[in-house]
Amino acid sequence: MSYTTHEAANAFPMMDGKSLGELTEDIRKNGLKVPVALYEGKVLDGRNRMLACNDAGVRPEFQDITSSVDDPYMWVWSLNGERRHLGSQEQKALIWRKQHGMSEEMQKERARIKREADKARSEAAKKQHEVSNPRAGEGASGGGTDCTTTKTKAHKTREAEAKAAGVNKGALARADALLNESPEYAAKVAEGEMTFAEARREIKKAQHAKKVEEAAAKRSHADGLESDRLPELVMADPPWSYDHQKAGNREIENHYTTAQTGEIESHAPQTADDCILLLWATAPKLLEALSVVDAWGFSYKTCAVWDKKKVGMGYWFRGQHELLLVGVKGSASPTPEPARRSSVFEEPRGRHSVKPICVYEWVENAWPDLVKLEMYCRSPRSGWMVWGNEV
Secondary structure, three states: OOOOEOHHHHOOOOOOHHHHHHHHHHHHHHOOOOOEEEEOOEEEEOHHHHHHHHHHOOOOOEEEOHHHOOOHHHHHHHHHOOOOOOOOHHHHHHHHHHHHOOOHHHHHHHHHHHHHHHHHHHHHHHHHHHHHOOOOOOOOOOOOOOOOOOOOOOOOOHHHHHHHHOOOHHHHHHHHHHHHHOHHHHHHHHOOOOOHHHHHHHHHHHHHHHHHHHHHHHHHOOOOOOOOOOOOEEEEOOOEOOOOOOOHHHOHHHOOOOEOHHHHHOOOOOOOOOEEEEEEEOHHHHHHHHHHHHHOOOEEEEEEEEEOOOOOOOOOOOOOEEEEEEEEEOOOOOOOHHHOOOOEEEOOOOOOOOOOHHHHHHHHHHOOOOOEEEEOOOOOOOOOEEEOOOO
16 A cells, blocks of 8 residues: 655655665564554655665554644654754754745645644543533533643744754754745755755855856947946056066067056056955066055955966076966955866967956956956956056
8 A cells, every 4th residue: 555745754855875775674684663654644754664664575564643643743843853864954944944834835734733633632622521520511611621732833933943943043044045045955955965055055156157147248238338336356467667678679668668666556546445456467576566566555365377388588487477466455355156266377378468368257257247447458358447558
C-alpha cells in the first residue's frame, strides 16, 4: 500500500545518499525499530525509513497517531527541528518558515486541524462533564473546560518566533530577507541543495549582471555620459615627465606634453565624497604616483599589474609591466565579489600611452552604475566623462 507524505513532513529535507545507505544497512541487519507515523492516512514521520525498508527488502510497520496529535506541524518540528543536522541557522529558519508562514494553504490547513481538534476535545469534555454531573444541564452553566492547546498559538514577534524555531533573531531575519528576495533560492537552502552563503552569492551575481547589462545598454545609445552627479570613479594616466631620456626617438615629449609631479598634483579632480581612484604609474614613478594619490585626497589601498606581453626599454630592467594604483575617498566600496579578479591584467602593449581595453571592460563590469571620469584622456570611451588636452 502506498502513502502520500503529509505537508508538515515535506518541510524537512530528505537524507543524503550516504546517510540513507547507512540507515538501509542498519534496517537490513536489525529490522525497523521505529514504526512509520501516519496522520490522517499520510506519512508524518518516517519517509526515510520507508525508503530504507524498501531498499532493504523489509516490510515497514506503521502507527496511526492521528488521535494523539493536536498539531502535526508542531509535532514534526519538535521531533526533527533539533534532531536533524541542518546546515545552518538560516536553513533551520527557512524550514520553520516553510511550516509556519510560507503557504497560505498551509495556514488554512493548520487552522482546520486546530478547529477540529478543539471541537473534538470540547465535545469529549462536555460528555465527561455530563456524566460526572447528571444535573448540569438543569439550569447550570455547564462550566466547560478551555481545552485550547498552547502548541498552536501564533508567535507575534520575531523574538518569539526565533525562540520557537530554535534560532537567533538575525538568522530568522536573514531567512525572511532571502525568502522575499528569491523564493527559489530559499527553497534550495531549505532542502540543503545549497548553503545560505552560496544563495546570497548567486543573487548578488544576478543583480550585478543586470546592472552591467543596463549600463551597457545606456552606453550603446550615447557617446558620452550626461549626469548631474560628480564622478564616483576616476581613472587617470598622468603624463609623467622623465629626467633621463637618452634616445631622442623614444622621448615621451615626442608623443604628448609631459608634466612635473607638482603640476599633476594641482589637477586634482572634483569628485563625489565617496570615490575610487585608479591611477596608472610606471615603476620608476611609483613614489611620485603615491604622492599624487595623497594630493588628490585619496588613501592608497592596493595595486594591480599590467603585463604588456612585450619587453620595452629600461635602465635596471627592460620594462614589461605598468602599475595600476587603487585609492579610495570616503566610504567607497571595494570591488564587488562578482567582478573580483586576479591582480594581473594581461594584454599586449599597443601604441604609446594607450591603456589596455581589458581594464576599461573590468571597470565597467565591476562598477556599472558609478559615474566614471577618465583624466588625461586621449580617446574618449562611450559612457565616460573625460578630461585632457586632447579631447
